[in-house]
Amino acid sequence: MSDQFVAIQIGAVSFVDEGTEPVLDILQERAKVNKLFLATPTWTRGTGGRQIPGHPLPDHGVQEYDLDWVGGNYATVHPEFYGNTVLGPVGRAPEHPDLDLLDEVVSAAKKRGIGSYAWIEESGYAAELRRYPNFPKVLEVDVWGRPARRPCFNNPDYRNWHLSIVEDYAKSYDLEGLAWCSERPGPLNLIIQRPVDASAISCFCDHCKTIARNQGIDPQKAQAGFRELLKWSQATASGAKDSDGAFTSFWRILLHYPEVLAWQNLWTESQRQLYRDIYGVAKACNGDLQVGWHVYHDISFSPFYRADQDYAALAECSDFLKVVIYNNCAGPRFHTWINSICQSLFADATPAEVYPLMLKLLGLDEGDYDRLPSTGFSADYVRRETVRAKAKVATADSPCLIYPGIDIDIPVGTNPVAAEDRRRRRESPVGINNDATSGDDLTHCTRESVRDAVRAAFDGGADGVVLSRKYSEIELDNLSGVGDALAGL
């Protein structure tokens, strides 16, 4: 067996549908998998449940869509760990009520030499979370002072709830590590990259305001600045932009209200502090646990988000980073992202004009803008982004491993069935991983493209790979591309 770190993200439904031992057989035989990232808890179809409705079912598993999939915690919720939070021991996923995913899989995998990590997905936007008793009390507050939709990282009840899950897993199960996922870019990044409504601009709760005051940041000026930005966003999107241009009028608001920049940094630091807390709690409970973070696809698309997510700074609270370098779906996603920012910060230019500049700013080297939905990004993108990540963490004071996320059959494009499922579940309502492309010739993975992406990751110096996003959307032959790549290493 290869000694490379080869993890795969996989949810409870795959073991239920196909059986634990047969699934482990497939993963070992086709992809030399030696780590499992077990999706619990998760409330997003990106990592939980079967294939997204409207996209073709893969060639394994039950051939039926789970339209009523809800998500949540697939392990036993041990109530003694859930003190000091109004949320309490909530979160158990309603699917497979008799299954404890970690009990079922961890020891069976270990017998084969496969280690297990809990893949913990915050899914902060998920409608299901807001159905939990008391969840409305932990929500962010929007630019108009109203509770918004997502939870606040500075709310002690929300923080303690996640720390409870971490303590529960660390003390109750024989895990090798935790991988924690939060796909949220903060208020300024959101408003820059596409038109948004007021509820996306947060958080101005009392907890956040207190932290701001302690840092000498005026909450009232920050909130006033974001209200100006919201007006700017809506005027720009409607075509009624300032006569000085969208970019200049945006910059003028920054000059008048520098607090908006400080607020973006405060938001990012609040997320980072939760990372630190999770890291410390996990280590306190089990010093051998490996703890790391998913860094989502905006890291490749947005120089603004990239500035927030400095790998060298992240390394201080990370044993590893799972960096999203999904090369196939990057094409449709970046095509959509460029189009969106041209309705906001770069509304003075066209997508075809903005695209080449963004390639330069981001160190990307890809093909024509118009063809991105049908070409995707190259395998060399995986190598280049891996090199960049390794170079950054090499400057940190503490070691941090880089595990590129490898795209295997992540659905691309949108269709009415998938859009309705997304709307009903309130998944990613503000442009996170948005993909508005459609058509018959959209890019797709092949066994060879997967092989090339895995090779590129290791050519770039990767410490391992994480096969993404979930086994239940992966074609088996394409999974074998991983084994092809490893055989050549």
Ligand SMILES: [Zn+2]
């Ligand atoms: Zn807050």
